[in-house]
Amino acid sequence: MFHSPLFRPGTIVSDEGFRVRLLSRYFLLYEEEGLSVKLQFEGDTQKDLFYGSMESPSTDMPLNLSPETEERIYGNVQQALEWKGFSVRLV
DSSP: OEEOOTTOTTEEEETTSEEEEEOSSSEEEEEETTEEEEEEEEOSSEEEEOTTOOBOTTTOOBOOOOHHHHHHHHHHHHHHHHHTTOEEEEO
């Protein structure tokens, strides 16, 4: 289940322990315990989430994550954005 805090409409919080914050028109931040990942996306109601765009939010350097972790992150982000009303595809 998801919710958006009243005074932070660009933030989506999951009951599963992660959150997605829309940083700008082109970047979002995925956060879970001990992990923060910046991802690139574009689009208005159709969001294209760019595969391979995972970066450290503090250094903007690519992250080296396991394929299982990347898959979980992309899945969580997709679910959160779809809950917010966006159509999402991984490109």
